[in-house]
Amino acid sequence: MKHTGTKTIETTRLVLRRLELTDAEMMFRNWTSDDKVTRFLRWDAHKTIDDTNRMIQQWINNYQYDSTYYWGMYLKNDEMIGSVGITIISECDFKGELGYKIGSHWWNQGYSSEAARAVIDYMFRNTDIERIGSFCSVENFASRRVMEKIDMRYEGLLRHYYKTGDIFHDCASYGIIRDEWAQTYFKQQERFSEK
Numbered sequence: 284m285k286h287t288g289t290k291t292i293e294t295t296r297l298v299l300r301r302l303e304l305t306d307a308e309m310m311f312r313n314w315t316s317d318d319k320v321t322r323f324l325r326w327d328a329h330k331t332i333d334d335t336n337r338m339i340q341q342w343i344n345n346y347q348y349d350s351t352y353y354w355g356m357y358l359k360n361d362e363m364i365g366s367v368g369i370t371i372i373s374e375c376d377f378k379g380e381l382g383y384k385i386g387s388h389w390w391n392q393g394y395s396s397e398a399a400r401a402v403i404d405y406m407f408r409n410t411d412i413e414r415i416g417s418f419c420s421v422e423n424f425a426s427r428r429v430m431e432k433i434d435m436r437y438e439g440l441l442r443h444y445y446k447t448g449d450i451f452h453d454c455a456s457y458g459i460i461r462d463e464w465a466q467t468y469f470k471q472q473e474r475f476s477e478k
């Protein structure tokens with residue numbers, strides 16, 4: 284695959300950029316210590332800022348590889364409110380998986396959809412990725428809604444697809460492929476250029 288790595292993206296209300304060690308305090312305060320955020324995730328809410336420091340350091344190490352796509356989500360005043368990323372799950376198949384999280388204080392204001400859409404555009408425009416998938420627990424209604432809002436297509440139910448604690452979750456699987464993305468993307472461009 285052709286890779287470009289994590290480059291800064293600007294949207295209407297957000298800046299998506301690489302994590303930095305100096306982000307630790309606001310990252311811990313705003314979302315990594317929030318147990319509402321980690322309810323469906325594999326890791327527990329951070330107890331101390333050291334946990335967050337270690338997470339940032341791991342991502343900084345990963346940024347040396349061009350196949351790493353992981354952005355902090357920042358308001359225009361540089362307040363960090365969450366993260367969004369694409370994991371390349373198979374180079375041979377040109378496919379990746381989308382994930383996102385945002386502090387509960389900022390839920391339901393369209394931020395994750397705005398960030399996820401921008402990241403999908405970035406990947407299809409700058410790499411030769413063919414498919415971006417995403418899945419979440421069937422009970423994670425907000426996450427399912429994000430996938431629908433960003434034009435990912437529902438592809439089916441994955442039974443007991445992942446485990447958190449003692450619980451096996453049935454998951455809803457969504458995906459978007461390059462042709463579908465191009466149709467929506469270029470339609471949007473036409474709409475913009477009509478204005």
Ligand SMILES: CC(C)(COP(=O)(O)OP(=O)(O)OC[C@H]1O[C@@H](n2cnc3c(N)ncnc32)[C@H](O)[C@@H]1OP(=O)(O)O)[C@@H](O)C(=O)NCCC(=O)NCCS
Nearest residue numbers: 320383384385390391392393394395396419424425426428
């Ligand atoms: C999932 C998550 C990222 C969504 O972030 P967000 O910024 O609130 O998302 P958006 O505001 O863009 O969209 C949320 C949508 O879900 C809807 N929603 C929220 N709770 C819902 C519920 N219980 N039932 C149905 N819809 C719901 C909102 O109304 C909104 O849709 P709308 O714009 O059509 O009204 C956020 O809830 C989160 O961080 N959750 C914890 C981490 C997580 O689960 N990540 C996904 C792992 S796969």
